Amino acid sequence: MASTGGVRNHRLPEKAYQENFADIKPGLSSYQAxxxxxxxxxxxxxPCIAACPTGINIPSFINRIASDNSDGAAQVILEENILGGSCARVCPTEVLCEQACVRNYSPECQPVMIGRLQRYAIDHRQKNRHPFTRADQTGRSVAVIGAGPAGLACAHRLARCGHDITIFDAHSKPGGLNEYGIAAYKLVENYAQQEINFILEVGGINLKTGCRLDLDRQLKDLTIEFDAVFLGIGLGSARTLGLSGEQTDGVEEALGAIETVRQTESLPDLSVGSKVVVIGGGNTAIDIACQMRRLGANEVTIAYRRSLENMSATPHEQAFALNNGVRILPWFKPISFETEAGQLHGVRFVKTAHDKAGQLIDTNKYEVIPADKVYKAIGQSFTSDCFSSDNLARSQNGKIRVDDHFKTSMGNVWAGGDCVDKGEDLTVHAVQHGKRAAQAIDQFLQKLEV
Known part of the structure; x- marks a missing residue:
């Protein structure tokens, strides 16, 4: 990363922006692959196959790369994960397939770079043809709500089966978190849209963006208009801390800030704090913290209320943040925002600890961290009130309840991704949800009377 030390007015030379937001994990050369x-x-x-949420036959695609058969390798990957290109770039492979690799043990203690090889296979396939063909049209129609990874995976699999798919998405561009919620240096050169264009090449998918549905009123109508409905609507509501001063200018949601960085056409024109505090311990916290450093923030601190081991951000992500000059403070719980005349000056924290029973407790030690910008990365909650009057059953955490085939409590409605209570909130899990739901929906449609 280009140096940000001594930055005045939080602006860097043009070359620094290019370097700081270039691909952090560039593709392998043919020799390296x-x-x-x-x-x-x-x-x-x-064991790597079992550790992959989408069940890609990893040894099979790696063997094809070794045999100089990139098309064959890509086919193996895409058969199980149609978003294999973005997953190779953003998934925490170090705690999934690569953690299961037998090469982790002596004498090498270094796993095969499965994620990098997966990217190589996808990037080097022939681009002049789609690897899948669409079956004969069935005359059946499916509405997919949400053009994120779950919705896209579901739509592509169902389109391959010959069904007519309509995707509705509230944003101006499809992609969900791949387009709006991933650090800009992880998916560069408009890759999310390139991947979506590839998915749509199979045919039979009608994409309607900028179309925000009122599901409380319209879901039942959709179940009548379409033979089946898939909900891949994500979460939608950012959690709040409920602290004094939280509404002060300068206190923002991390995902909104990440979207701003990803969608801007001019990084130098973005507003960047000098002293930035990020509250949270997940990958979103890492992403916004590192991007602020790369945009020119002088000091960036991640504060998390538990230990480093409890952070949902992987050790790999934590190390990346430290290498970017981000300070990580565990055992720091925010209790208020320090303001004066409506201006943000810092965040007051109480230091925490575990008691003998392992419960998190506050201590009597306090500290104020100066800040002119604060980003909250404390997760999202499901906007369950959009289903206040229908029959969708929900789990205790408010998410949509589904069975093992991702079927909801409504007769012809399935759901997947972050809005359901299954698996971790990762792109690769969302893809698997969409794929498995599509398989169940296809079986359901085949049984309908003509």
Whole structure:
């Protein structure tokens, strides 16, 4: 990363912006890919497959790379994960497939770079043809609400089966968090839209963006208009801390700020704080903190109320933040925002600890961290009030309740992704939800009377 030390007015040379927001994990060369693929032992039990939420046959696609068959490798990946390109870039492979790799043990203690190889296969497939063909049209129609990873995966699989799909999305562009919620240096060169264009090439998918539905009123109408409905609507509501001064200018939601960075056409024109505090311990906290450093913030601190081990951000992500000059303070719980004449000056924290029973408690130690910008990265909650009058059952956490086939309590409605209470809130899990729901929906549609 280009140096941000001593930045005045929080502006960097043009070259620094280009360097700071270039691809942080560039693709492998053919030589590197062949060399790395030769390290795979093609294990018979292949623990890496079980560790992949979408069940990609990892040894199979790596073997094809070793045989200079990138198209074949890409086919293996895309059959299970149509968003394999973005997942290779953004998924925490270090705690999924790569953590399960047998090469982690002596004498090498270094896993095969599965994620980098997956990206290589997708990036080097022939672009002049789609790897899948659409079946004959069935005359059946499906509404997919939400053009994020879950909705896109569901739509593509159902379109392959010959069904007619209409995707509705409230944003001006499809992609969900891949387009709006991922650090800009992880998905560069408009990759999210390139991947979506590839998905749509299969045919049979009608995309309606800028179309915000009132599901409280319209969901039942959709179940009548379409033969089936898939909900991939994400979460939607940012959680609040409920603290004094939270509405002060300078206190923002992290995801909104990430969207601003991703959608801007001029990084130098963005407003950047000098002393930035990020509250939270997940990947979103890491993403916004590192981007603020790369935009020129002089000091960036991540404050988390529990230990480093309790952070949902992986050790790899934490190390990345430290390498970007971000300070991480565990055991810091915010209790108020320090303001004067409506201006933000800092955040007051109480230091926390675990009691003998392992419960988080406040201590009698307090500290104020100066800040002119604060980003809240404390997660999202499901906007359940949009279903206040229909029959969708919800779990205790308010998310949509689904069975093992992602079927909701409504007769022809399925759901997947962050809005359901299954798995972690990761892109790769959302893709798997959409894929499995599509398989169940296809079986349901085949049984309908003509």
């Amino acid at each position: 062949n060399l790395e693929s030769s390290r795979c032992l093609y294990c018979q039990d292949a």
